[in-house]
Amino acid sequence: DAKTTQPTSMDCAEGRAANLPCNHSTISGNEYVYWYRQIHSQGPQYIIHGLKNNETNEMASLIITEDRKSSTLILPHATLRDTAVYYCIVLRNSGYALNFGKGTSLLVTP
Amino acid sequence: SQTIHQWPATLVQPVGSPLSLECTVEGTSNPNLYWYRQAAGRGLQLLFYSVGIGQISSEVPQNLSASRPQDRQFILSSKKLLLSDSGFYLCAWSVQGSYEQYFGPGTRLTVT
Numbered sequence: 105d106a107k108t109t110q111p112t113s114m115d116c117a118e119g120r121a122a123n124l125p126c127n128h129s130t131i132s133g134n135e136y137v138y139w140y141r142q143i144h145s146q147g148p149q150y151i152i153h154g155l156k157n158n159e160t161n162e163m164a165s166l167i168i169t170e171d172r173k174s175s176t177l178i179l180p181h182a183t184l185r186d187t188a189v190y191y192c193i194v195l196r197n198s199g200y201a202l203n204f205g206k207g208t209s210l211l212v213t214p
Numbered sequence: 215s216q217t218i219h220q221w222p223a224t225l226v227q228p229v230g231s232p233l234s235l236e237c238t239v240e241g242t243s244n245p246n247l248y249w250y251r252q253a254a255g256r257g258l259q260l261l262f263y264s265v266g267i268g269q270i271s272s273e274v275p276q277n278l279s280a281s282r283p284q285d286r287q288f289i290l291s292s293k294k295l296l297l298s299d300s301g302f303y304l305c306a307w308s309v310q311g312s313y314e315q316y317f318g319p320g321t322r323l324t325v326t
Contacts, residue, residue: 138313147304147317148258195313202248202315204258 126192216241220318233292237305
């Protein structure tokens with residue numbers, strides 16, 4: 105599975121869009137980009153995933169560049185409850201293990 | 215809808231004592247089941263996964279074991295706890311072959 109690189113931490117003002125970047129320059133054609141988050145002292149929560157096309161659900165949008173070497177998770181209107189560690193993971197859609205790295209610690213401030 | 219339960223929520227155990235953590239899933243059949251551990255200040259580590267009753271795969275060799283006696287029940291055990299077993303233990307489930315994993319509330323284990 106391809107390696108990912110994320111900033112260690114980011115801040116975002118409440119009500120603004122939070123844009124979390126992820127680099128995955130070694131991604132191969134059959135690998136998906138998954139995003140999870142973990143709020144302090146809770147289990148991780150699945151957010152969204154994509155292969156080539158941009159994706160949107162009730163939680164977030166995922167923008168994948170045309171060359172697929174990077175992606176951005178967008179929380180359109182961040183709230184204080186969005187403060188969490190966000191993990192970008194690149195995986196083939198088979199197998200079982202989710203290998204969470206260090207992720208990006210997002211702090212949403214009032 | 216599907217729900218996942220873990221208990222206990224917190225646990226303090228002495229070194230050398232046994233361990234049993236239980237996880238159950240409701241509202242789905244034949245799920246994949248997973249045990250993860252998160253040590254303080256570190257990332258998640260997959261310990262075990264199961265694709266069916268009695269089928270357990272270990273990702274990391276250690277003094278822990280897992281069992282799946284029923285389709286929606288997953289148990290993490292140890293005969294003798296070590297100090298290094300302290301951490302946040304998370305159970306998760308997914309549909310077969312999917313990476314959309316859904317996590318339980320976790321058990322915070324402190325070995326003293």
